[in-house]
Amino acid sequence: MGTLQVGGTTLGVKNTSTNKIDLSNVGDDSVIPASAGSSLVLVKSSQGFTVDNQATTSSAYIENCFNSTYRDYLVYITGTMGTTQGHLYFRFGNSSGRNSNSNYFFVIKGYDSLNNSRQDYAQAVNSAMILNGVDGDPSQLFDRFVIQLTFHNPQASGGIVYTGTCSYPRAGTSFFTNYIGGYYRVEDYSATNMQLYFSAGSGTFNFQSYGIKTS
Numbered sequence: 001m002g003t004l005q006v007g008g009t010t011l012g013v014k015n016t017s018t019n020k021i022d023l024s025n026v027g028d029d030s031v032i033p034a035s036a037g038s039s040l041v042l043v044k045s046s047q048g049f050t051v052d053n054q055a056t057t058s059s060a061y062i063e064n065c066f067n068s069t070y071r072d073y074l075v076y077i078t079g080t081m082g083t084t085q086g087h088l089y090f091r092f093g094n095s096s097g098r099n100s101n102s103n104y105f106f107v108i109k110g111y112d113s114l115n116n117s118r119q120d121y122a123q124a125v126n127s128a129m130i131l132n133g134v135d136g137d138p139s140q141l142f143d144r145f146v147i148q149l150t151f152h153n154p155q156a157s158g159g160i161v162y163t164g165t166c167s168y169p170r171a172g173t174s175f176f177t178n179y180i181g182g183y184y185r186v187e188d189y190s191a192t193n194m195q196l197y198f199s200a201g202s203g204t205f206n207f208q209s210y211g212i213k214t215s
Contacts, residue, residue, distance in 0.1 A: 040074060040210040043067060051079075052202045053086065055100075055127070059197035061093065062207055066154040066192050070211030073154065075164075077147040077196075077207050081136030084201030085171065087120075088131035092160070092184060093193035100126040103185045108132050110178030118176060127197075128182045130166060135201060137172025145169070145203075149180075154191040160184040 044065035051060045066073060092099050106128040108120045120132045136143025145168035152161050163181040170176060184191075196205065 039213045041070070041213065042208065043070070043073070043211050044207065044209045046207045049205055049207075050202060051088070051196045051198060051205050053198040053200050055089070055195070055197040056098070059195060060205060060207075061098065061193060061195045062209075063093075063193045065194055065207070065209040066151070067211070068155050068190075071153065071156070071214065072212040073151040074210045074212060075147075075149040075151060075208070077130075077149075077205060079145060079203055079205040080138070080143045081134055081145060081168070081203045082143075082201045083135055083137065085133055085135035086198040086200035087129050088134060088196065088198055088203075089127040089129050090194050090196050091127040092154070092189070092191035093195055094190055095192070098193075098195050099189070099191075101186070102126050104128040104182060105185065106180070106182030108178050108180050110176060112170070112177075113175040118178065128184075130180060131168055132176070132178065133170055134168045134176075135171055136169055136203075140172050142169045142172050156190075157188045159186060160189070160191060 044062060046062055049060050052058060065075070091104070102124045104125050104127055105123040106121065106125075108118075108129060110118050112118055118132060120129055122129070130147060130149075131145065134145065145166065147164065147166045149162050149164035154160050161181075161183050163179075165177070165179055167175070167177045
């Protein structure tokens with residue numbers, strides 16, 4: 001058995017054909033290099049919270065989901081929908097509050113399960129759409145959704161860009177899958193937070209943001 005030094009801790013390295021590393025003696029304060037583990041670091045996790053249609057007051061405000069440590073982020077949003085149809089929007093925020101100036105640009109393009117083309121888009125608006133006309137039917141087990149987003153540059157100068165996918169039901173009769181993307185065009189804006197809200201309806205959400213390591 002050989003040894004490997006990680007964060008001041010000596011690890012036992014088994015000399016096997018699969019080159020497995022024995023991590024049983026790693027302390028809580030040890031640092032595992034990216035080459036020995038995931039390139040993603042959990043930055044924020046918020047589970048089972050309500051998203052409603054009160055954009056300026058009670059609807060979900062996720063704080064500290066971005067920071068200055070990472071340039072790029074992967075965000076997963078999942079959950080269940082209520083029975084009132086509405087659009088889901090987001091906007092950035094920081095210590096100064098929820099940002100709603102007219103600098104959001106977005107595009108949504110995809111298909112439903114009947115092979116109908118679906119799309120929405122806007123520019124120079126005060127929030128960005130993620131889901132277009134979503135609602136659920138829990139009696140038919142048809143009320144869950146998945147959103148995956150990659151954000152670039154949320155805390156540096158030059159604007160914030162994102163891209164991703166989403167899948168969700170509508171009215172208990174059809175299923176949508178869309179490609180989504182957008183841009184927040186403001187110089188030197190440092191986003192740390194995100195707010196989620198509906199044009200109508202509500203849902204129960206889960207949120208995880210991961211910083212992407214560059215070394």
